[in-house]
Amino acid sequence: MGTDVDAFLGQLARHLRPQVERLAGVLLQRLNGELPELSDEADIAALNPEETAQHITAFLDLLETHPDARASKAPPAALEVGRLYARRGIPVSRLLRGYRVGHLGLLALLQAEAPRLTSDWHVIHLATMRLVTIGFDYVDRSSEEVVAAYQEERDHLLQRLLALTNRASKRIGTTLDVTRTAEELTEVCTEDFADLVTVDLLDAVLDETGTGSPEALTQRRVAQRSVLDGCPESLLRIGEAHTYPDDSEPVLVLATGRSVLHHIAGTEMPAWVATSESHGRVLRDLGIHSLLLVPLHARGDTLGLVQFVRHRTSAPLNDDLLLAQDIVSRAAVSIDNARRYTHERSTALTLQRTLLPRNTVKQAAVETASRYLPAGSRAGVGGDWYDVIPLSGARVALVVGDVVGRGLHAAATMGRLRTAGSDVTPALGRLDRSTKSI
Template identity: 55%
Template sequence: MGTDAHVFLSDLARGLVPRADELVDVVLRHLLDELPEVWKYEDIASVAPVALSEHIAAVLDFLERDLDMTKVRTPPAAIEFARRLAEHGVPISKLLRVHRLVHARLLDQLYTESVRVAGSQELINATTLTLSAMAFEYADRTAEQAVAAYQRERDRWLQRRLIVINEAGTRIGTTLDTARTARELADVGADHLADLVTVDLLCSALQEEGTYPAAGPATLRRIAQAASDSSPAPAVVTGQTHTYPEDSEPAQVLATGQPLRLRITSTDIPPWLAMSADHELALRALGLRSMLLVPLWARGNPLGLAQFVRRETAEPFDDDELLLAQEIASRAAVNIDNARRYTQERSTALTLQRSLLPHHVPDESAAETAVETASRYLPSGSRAGVGGDWFDVIPLSGARVALVVGDVIGHGLHAAATMGRLRTAVRTLADIDLTPDELLTHLDDVVIRLQREEERGTDEISATCLYAVYDPVSRTCSMASAGHLPPAVVSPPTADDDAGASHASHAVHFPELPIGPPLGLGGLPFETAQFELLPGSRLVLYTDGLVQSRSRDLETALALLRDVLARAPASLEETCDKLLSALLPGRPADDVALLVAQTAALDADHVATWDLPSDPAVVSKARTHASDQLTAWGLEELAFTTELLVSELVTNAIRYGKSPIQLRMILQSALTCEVSDASSTAPHLRRARVSDEGGRGLLLVAQLTEHWGTRHNREGKVIWAEQLIPASLTEQSSAVG
């Protein structure tokens, strides 16, 4: 009966060959009903009937001649159909669905025809089984080849996109000149994407003050344009200004920051594009087809608009090309913003250079071990200019890190200069390892001294500051506030949370922190609060510009802050953007400083601690402890220097300090040796005379280490010394750790 089924199918296929066009029409109508979105692309719609005809012809040929299914090859037009889908960025799932619908509909037609002409139920059953097996094998083989063609084309398109993006990165932003950067954007767009590209910048973005545009239609200046030889001159020439109606598409793009893709015909040219009767006639003669309106935004502010135009001789823009244009424009916007900021703020920078004290930015490797940070600073949108908000991340001894956020009351150069002086003072005080409350007490004295130095008639200096110290070894955070809002603490996801969720809910709370007086009042105490943080916790420090608004009270703003952080994404950068987007939908009325720090815990095997008796005989044992630990860490080459440091520090603690004495070694980006005791007397470096038997220990420590120092705590003091780990030992110690 199997042979009878094959013979029957061969006769059936032979009879259907003259009706192949009818089968094509039936299947094509079915596809149009099921997947209308695929046919919006003209080139896809034109190749689809050819591909379908070739498919049906191939199927009938295989049935008629009973060919070997291993020789199945996807028809060329069907391969081209898959490639066209890939070029337009149509998901591969659409291709597979088209494939399933075609073969299912064709198989249904074959089933119907076989039932109609078969003479017996037995033959119908045998034919159905044979036809199903052959159809599924044919569909599988042709689908596999079509998917391979789709993927090859998609890979080529992505490669071309990367080439264009890389070229844009090389060609755009070669100088700190706004007009030239805009011309470079237009040239790249005309070379790779469009027949005509124009770049307009907001006049407000080009003003020296850098203020926000006034209410009403925005005024733009045509900065650059690039076009093919056959394209008409734009209605607005370079250097002229123009506006768009508030309800027009360009105004919408400028206001929302979202790009638009438009289809344009010669008979339906929007009024905002045809700015004069003569220009409208030129556009009609040219025959426009498609346009991209891409905003130029940088650092959350609109700068202008780029327009990409194609004529009717080219394919209309698709979604992937919109993304490519947006990527190029975004990079150009950052360069344009950098250029205009350089031009506008040069005189301000010169003034600040004379006002700010010089400071040195230390190595940040220790800070990166303790926390991962992301930050944002937004100046106010008023004419007051730069303000006095600031934040800082300061590495401390013992793998700790200080997180600082502060706000000098007022705006302008005076506030900015004061901010720079206070930031320098905080770094200086942090360098001597003061506790948070003691540091704010000294900083309060600095502000009072600055007030006394001010000329009469100037605004009184006042500031707020939050100073926090995180220790990744003990996972404790100590902080004190001088009139500053407490930070938000975001707990890491628990074991019960869905690890695969991209926005899992987090517990958010504001720690109980005694709020001290603002800096500059004098005579009032500050208090330090201490609490433990789980690894992966986030500290969110901010200035009041983020939460204070005329349109809502503080409690409402903090509730919104908590809600955003509870659903914060894994990326710290995205968290900053989400906070600014939710809390500052418009221009900020005050400066905003935001610092988000995610804590880490130093692995237990990177810390070694020994309690030592106050006995000179224990010095040799301390050296042995240190040497054994270096061996465990794979740092034997540092043994000689480390043993010498440990010997000097432990001897110093036994001779001049008090019990209990403790030795601690910390391995991170550097090797730190610490010796603590209960005495508050701090050692100091002095020059030993030739006849002195001692006094050379700390001099030796200073010569052998990169950094060393003393920090005080409630129980006494800690003397620490830090050695850099040679690059040749870094990988080895990491593997051992």
């Protein structure tokens, strides 16, 4: 009887082989009815008919030539769907639920066709039992291969993301320059993470005097980089000031400090993204599908906004939010350090120039000239100072000093010492008369 059942299964497979596309359509309809989430991703949904047809063909091959399912292989389309699930960050459990529902649906379709080929219910019963056994073996083995492909892709993505994090930690914040730090962020993140990265800083952050209003939402584009020449995705140019509409997502991100992921479906294009009809056509032609907005936030202050855009890279930014936030957080600290350094150095330079002598002392017996060049390195403004103090007998005292340290504190200390110079002049005169050394 085993030979009769095997022969009947082979006959059933040959009978159904011309109907593979019809069976795939019926099976997909059932899958979408029970598990509609399987069609959430457009590119996966587009591959589902091919994957389903390949599964049916592979199963019919088993029935006709290899009743032992241990020799079965997962179809190529099934492996690709597993990789796509991994790239989208979709749990593999969702994929395996689809396998179970699809397996039961296929068995039901095969059982419904069996009575068309024979009226021997004993053969039909035995064939059904064999179908169940072969079907479960096929699902177990093919799903194992798909899960292996899923995990391999996930491991590859994790390695790539770890490498990106490592590069970001080494290459972002190499200088105490706000603009250069923003440029480093765009350079690192357009290598294999996003297709366009823009960095906007609030005008108050860029105001070296520190008098700008932190409530003002005017931003300035300080850096942007695209995988395409000329950065066609953006109409803004470096250094250009702009504002977003009050009800737009960028303003919401700045106000709440929370990131926002925006998916663009079909021809939809938010007004704050496409500022004109022609710009919208350019963006649609490029195929922009994902925008991730992440606030630049450091030490309790919102500094600006970073946008990550994908169009050439097909995978959306769903599973990359935490990575993007980590990279932006690192960059925000570096940008804040740079702007604090710039503000302090500007203040120290102003103080230093105010306190240094504006005019040289005119003496009948000596001519003096001076030049002061503040440090241009990362060490910052120091506490160097000098003075020319007139003495009796057509003589002068040349005083040069150096306050230990750098920055505003050193400059302020220098100012106090410089101011104290006027109190030192009588003492110098007395010292001159007693030692004759000056």
